[in-house]
Amino acid sequence: MTTVLTVEDSRAVRKIITKQVSELGMEVLEAENGQEGLDVLQQQSVDLILLDVTMPVMDGIEMLKQLRASGNATPVIMLTAESGKNVLVDLMKTGITDYILKPFKPDELKGKIMKALRMNSAAPPPAASAGAASGPAVNGAKSFADVLVIDDMQNVHKKLRRLLPEHMTMIGCTDASSSLAECREKTFRVIMLDTIIPDVDSDVLLGQLRVLQPNAATVALVMRNQNAVEKDLLTKGYHGMLTKPFEALALEELLGRFFDSQEMLAAEDNVLSASKFSGRPERLPSYFTKLNDLVKVQLEKLADACYDEAILDLGSVPAEADKLPRLLLTAQSAAEDLGLELRVVGTDEIGKIMQSFDETSRIGLYMTVDDAQAA
Amino acid sequence: MTTTAKFGEILKQILLDRIAADNLVLPTLPRVATQVADLIRGSDVDLKGAAQALDFEPILTAMVLRKVGGGSLGGADQISSAAQALGVLGVPKVKDLFQEAVSRQVFMSREPSISAALEEIWVHSVAVAVLARDLAALVGAEGTDDAYMVGLLHDVGKPIVALVMLEFEGMAAATQRQVKFTKDEWLGVISDIHRPVAVALAEKWGLPKNVRAVIESVDDFDVGGGICTANLVRFANALTKKVGVSVGEFDETDADAVLMIGKSLMDIDDDMASRLAKGLGVRVAESMPKEE
Numbered sequence: 001m002t003t004v005l006t007v008e009d010s011r012a013v014r015k016i017i018t019k020q021v022s023e024l025g026m027e028v029l030e031a032e033n034g035q036e037g038l039d040v041l042q043q044q045s046v047d048l049i050l051l052d053v054t055m056p057v058m059d060g061i062e063m064l065k066q067l068r069a070s071g072n073a074t075p076v077i078m079l080t081a082e083s084g085k086n087v088l089v090d091l092m093k094t095g096i097t098d099y100i101l102k103p104f105k106p107d108e109l110k111g112k113i114m115k116a117l118r119m120n121s122a123a124p125p126p127a128a129s130a131g132a133a134s135g136p137a138v139n140g141a142k143s144f145a146d147v148l149v150i151d152d153m154q155n156v157h158k159k160l161r162r163l164l165p166e167h168m169t170m171i172g173c174t175d176a177s178s179s180l181a182e183c184r185e186k187t188f189r190v191i192m193l194d195t196i197i198p199d200v201d202s203d204v205l206l207g208q209l210r211v212l213q214p215n216a217a218t219v220a221l222v223m224r225n226q227n228a229v230e231k232d233l234l235t236k237g238y239h240g241m242l243t244k245p246f247e248a249l250a251l252e253e254l255l256g257r258f259f260d261s262q263e264m265l266a267a268e269d270n271v272l273s274a275s276k277f278s279g280r281p282e283r284l285p286s287y288f289t290k291l292n293d294l295v296k297v298q299l300e301k302l303a304d305a306c307y308d309e310a311i312l313d314l315g316s317v318p319a320e321a322d323k324l325p326r327l328l329l330t331a332q333s334a335a336e337d338l339g340l341e342l343r344v345v346g347t348d349e350i351g352k353i354m355q356s357f358d359e360t361s362r363i364g365l366y367m368t369v370d371d372a373q374a375a
Numbered sequence: 376m377t378t379t380a381k382f383g384e385i386l387k388q389i390l391l392d393r394i395a396a397d398n399l400v401l402p403t404l405p406r407v408a409t410q411v412a413d414l415i416r417g418s419d420v421d422l423k424g425a426a427q428a429l430d431f432e433p434i435l436t437a438m439v440l441r442k443v444g445g446g447s448l449g450g451a452d453q454i455s456s457a458a459q460a461l462g463v464l465g466v467p468k469v470k471d472l473f474q475e476a477v478s479r480q481v482f483m484s485r486e487p488s489i490s491a492a493l494e495e496i497w498v499h500s501v502a503v504a505v506l507a508r509d510l511a512a513l514v515g516a517e518g519t520d521d522a523y524m525v526g527l528l529h530d531v532g533k534p535i536v537a538l539v540m541l542e543f544e545g546m547a548a549a550t551q552r553q554v555k556f557t558k559d560e561w562l563g564v565i566s567d568i569h570r571p572v573a574v575a576l577a578e579k580w581g582l583p584k585n586v587r588a589v590i591e592s593v594d595d596f597d598v599g600g601g602i603c604t605a606n607l608v609r610f611a612n613a614l615t616k617k618v619g620v621s622v623g624e625f626d627e628t629d630a631d632a633v634l635m636i637g638k639s640l641m642d643i644d645d646d647m648a649s650r651l652a653k654g655l656g657v658r659v660a661e662s663m664p665k666e667e
Contacts, residue, residue, distance in 0.1 A: 083595070212647070
């Protein structure tokens with residue numbers, strides 16, 4: 001178990017620290033001053049030291065000096081109310097790993113402890129079984145949302161909400177500060193940003209959004225008469241462009257680019273579930289093309305994870321006689337190559353399509369995932 | 376005391392005397408001068424264009440704030456952006472001020488490394504402004520415009536000392552006398568005297584309190600202030616130096632200490648800080664006014 005030594009003269013502060021560190025699933029040792037801290041360390045080695053600066057008998061700086069002089073390189077986080085640069089420079093030269101300004105927030109303390117332990121590769125990871133919080137949880141995990149729309153015109157939000165698939169979550173903001181606040185709280189997959197918002201430099205805002213949401217795709221919302229050249233927008237860092245008034249097909253194409261793999265063929269254990277097709281009929285070929293690509297990738301992952309059987313749930317996939325066979329053939333061929341037994345979940349209609357090809361006629365068809373798993 | 380140090384002391388006294396006597400007149404920085412001259416050519420001044428020019432010009436911004444701070448205009452403490460200051464002044468006063476600024480000759484050094492150092496001073500100021508503004512926005516602080524303006528002015532003493540040194544160099548050349556500095560000597564003089572000059576200027580010109588706070592103490596945070604403009608600018612200044620957008624040499628440990636304190640004080644996480652600072656130099660250089 002990870003052990004943390006807290007050296008602090010205030011009993012109240014020690015109590016707070018002990019509570020926070022214990023919540024991380026770590027053992028806590030306590031000392032009231034630097035001398036006691038050194039005595040503890042003679043008896044037992046620890047993974048991290050939380051050290052106060054001002055203490056009676058021996059202060060934190062003296063304890064740290066003696067510790068380092070003895071060759072002990074245990075990471076040390078200094079806790080102090082001292083914010084002067086020169087004091088901290090001296091502490092850094094003595095060899096502190098990090099610093100926390102008192103009074104501190106519990107999350108900050110937990111975050112810095114986790115960071116210091118990660119940096120110190122020799123230290124064992126905290127005991128997960130004891131309910132230790134992981135990095136992101138310590139710093140406050142963000143909730144997920146699909147689309148953030150930033151446009152000063154409320155009508156744009158309404159239009160997009162109507163055009164986006166129902167299952168997608170969308171949040172609309174009309175100004176820079178509320179959009180940044182949303183980005184501090186949530187993780188978005190796509191951010192749609194109007195390039196002309198009164199009193200907002202959209203290029204500056206884009207840069208700020210990208211800092212907060214480095215993994216989100218950004219789409220510029222432009223007007224037809226803006227003569228916006230997509231190349232210029234890409235240079236600025238946008239991943240795509242959407243012209244106002246919106247065309248459903250253009251929006252679907254964009255969404256196809258940014259929302260594909262995970263949702264179109266979700267994997268849970270050895271069950272691959274194809275998502276329902278919700279777009280316009282013209283988009284059906286592209287939906288099947290993507291499923292074809294994804295099924296190979298996902299089957300490879302199952303083989304890599306040592307599964308013997310793969311269950312492909314096609315219950316929500318339209319039984320298109322001209323497109324489904326290719327998907328089934330692709331899946332069967334990939335499964336055979338990987339040594340997996342393929343079971344398909346689907347309707348009788350899918351069964352008929354399977355029976356009409358030699359390669360797929362021997363694949364087991366089941367009405368439900370439970371049936372396929374029980375087989 | 377070396378000759379350069381003596382020169383620095385004399386120059387400091389000259390500047391402090393001029394500030395005290397309220398007769399310090401300064402030109403705009405070279406490339407902005409052209410932009411400003413264009414702005415005042417017509418019968419009216421485009422205030423939006425003027426505000427954009429000020430975004431890159433600490434000296435001119437300080438002059439505008441000085442004008443706002445004087446008389447019955449309400450004082451510079453109420454001002455949080457150059458655009459707001461220009462609006463308070465109004466077109467005729469802005470035109471007069473810009474006219475005065477561009478009428479001053481901008482001296483250029485014959486030494487390329489010194490010209491490059493002036494550019495570094497300028498780029499650093501703009502970079503701190505950009506970073507402070509973005510930080511303010513990202514941590515949800517009040518007043519991103521204020522952060523930009525204070526960031527731009529945090530080292531206002533440096534371009535002032537630099538331009539006056541160039542003026543001396545130019546005047547000496549005109550009288551066939553030799554005044555020649557190496558880049559290091561030149562930066563050494565600026566480093567030695569820019570802070571007292573800026574403090575005196577900020578006081579005399581009545582620059583906003585956040586500007587004064589940062590000028591007086593650029594490395595020590597106001598712990599009680601938490602996430603405030605001055606602290607954000609202090610953090611931005613250290614981070615800007617750490618990513619190499621700096622002027623001359625600086626102490627890495629000092630910058631690390633300032634960053635460590637700032638992160639703890641304002642709850643800024645490492646990932647955000649590093650993403651924010653990534654490519655800062657290039658971003659700022661691309662946004663600066665280009666040479667004609």
